[in-house]
Amino acid sequence: MSDELDEIVDNLREPTSWFRIVFMIAFAVVLYLIIAPIILVIMITQVLFRFITGAPNSNLRDFSGALAAYIFQILKFLLYSSEDKPFPFSDFPSLDDDNTQGSSKPTKKKSAGKKAPAKKASKKKAAKKSTLDTSPNGSGEEKEA
Numbered sequence: 001m002s003d004e005l006d007e008i009v010d011n012l013r014e015p016t017s018w019f020r021i022v023f024m025i026a027f028a029v030v031l032y033l034i035i036a037p038i039i040l041v042i043m044i045t046q047v048l049f050r051f052i053t054g055a056p057n058s059n060l061r062d063f064s065g066a067l068a069a070y071i072f073q074i075l076k077f078l079l080y081s082s083e084d085k086p087f088p089f090s091d092f093p094s095l096d097d098d099n100t101q102g103s104s105k106p107t108k109k110k111s112a113g114k115k116a117p118a119k120k121a122s123k124k125k126a127a128k129k130s131t132l133d134t135s136p137n138g139s140g141e142e143k144e145a
Contacts, residue, residue: 027074027077028078031071035071039067042067045060046061069093070092073087073090073093
């Protein structure tokens with residue numbers, strides 16, 4: 001019984017545990033008091049952009065993706081899933097980072113209109129080929145017009 005008590009006392013005296021608790025409280029406050037209002041402002045702004053221009057703002061959408069990755073970093077730190085401290089003790093996440101689950105960028109479906117340049121290229125090749133000499137020796141010399 002005393003060995004277990006000694007181990008608990010040793011854990012309580014360890015300064016790294018107390019530093020982590022201080023950082024956890026600080027990041028929880030930042031998440032609640034700073035990031036939550038920013039999310040609200042972004043939501044309202046994106047709705048206004050949608051009503052006025054018909055589409056959400058792409059810069060805000062990109063920032064929102066990075067902010068979501070930052071929130072994910074904070075939550076991983078608060079829930080002991082990661083020992084790495086989030087920004088400002090590490091780099092602010094970007095959309096290129098692969099440490100987020102799922103993609104923050106919407107996937108675009110290819111439309112039929114994107115296949116047209118390939119058809120145009122093949123038509124150009126066919127037109128160029130028709131200007132070449134089709135003599136039996138296959139010299140491929142251009143005909144003079």
